[in-house]
Amino acid sequence: DIQMTQSPSAMSASVGDRVIITCRASQGISNSLAWFQQKPGKVPKRLIYSSSNLQSGVPSRFSGSGSGTEFTLTISSLQPEDFATYYCLQHTSYPFTFGPGTKVDIK
Amino acid sequence: EVRLLESGGGLVQPGGSLRLSCTASGFTFSISAMSWVRQSPGKGLEWISVISYSGANSYYADSVKGRFTVSRDNSKNTVYVQMNSLRGEDTAIYYCARDMELSSWGQGTLVTVSS
Numbered sequence: 001d002i003q004m005t006q007s008p009s010a011m012s013a014s015v016g017d018r019v020i021i022t023c024r025a026s027q028g029i030s031n032s033l034a035w036f037q038q039k040p041g042k043v044p045k046r047l048i049y050s051s052s053n054l055q056s057g058v059p060s061r062f063s064g065s066g067s068g069t070e071f072t073l074t075i076s077s078l079q080p081e082d083f084a085t086y087y088c089l090q091h092t093s094y095p096f097t098f099g100p101g102t103k104v105d106i107k
Numbered sequence: 108e109v110r111l112l113e114s115g116g117g118l119v120q121p122g123g124s125l126r127l128s129c130t131a132s133g134f135t136f137s138i139s140a141m142s143w144v145r146q147s148p149g150k151g152l153e154w155i156s157v158i159s160y161s162g163a164n165s166y167y168a169d170s171v172k173g174r175f176t177v178s179r180d181n182s183k184n185t186v187y188v189q190m191n192s193l194r195g196e197d198t199a200i201y202y203c204a205r206d207m208e209l210s211s212w213g214q215g216t217l218v219t220v221s222s
Binding site for chain 1: 142144151152153154157166167168169202207208209210211212213214215
């Protein structure tokens with residue numbers, strides 16, 4: 001099975017900060033990676049698909065990049081509504097696997 | 108608008124069974140793969156299964172393989188997961204999601220396995 005890791009596992013940031021979250025796969029997954037945002041008590045929401053494509057309706061401050069084994073989610077200027085937990089998902093090889101999540105909270 | 112509505116959750120004893128349903132609207136269900144994801148209390152997301160658009164193929168996480176079975180009825184725009192031999196660690200919110208890339212999610216249904 002492909003293992004997904006994320007770093008950091010948690011971080012504190014301020015409004016306006018640039019935030020970068022990294023996701024690494026234990027083997028190459030091409031660009032078969034998606035990013036999800038989940039706020040407490042809410043349903044997860046897809047932000048990015050195929051590594052770098054922005055989901056319709058998602059603000060342009062979110063961007064994704066990477067291929068192979070290393071991927072990043074960047075929030076260019078953190079907004080109050082962005083405090084949440086972020087997960088990556090590989091969907092190239094069964095069983096699909098999520099990363100453990102990165103919690104972004106307020107500094 | 109894509110809508111996914113899960114149902115069938117509840118309290119079940121260890122070793123028991125439960126069938127969850129997910130009814131879809133707002134897209135062409137019959138040409139979409141469908142996925143199931145769960146989240147145990149206070150934990151991260153766990154992918155558990157996907158079923159192809161026709162129902163001919165399905166894949167499972169190791170943690171549920173042999174105990175859970177996914178099926179679908181395209182005439183009813185509904186996907187199911189039959190969960191047998193339930194354990195305490197199966198306690199979670201169960202979400203269905205559209206396609207393999209989880210583009211849209213339902214609100215989830217809570218399954219509690221406890222005596």
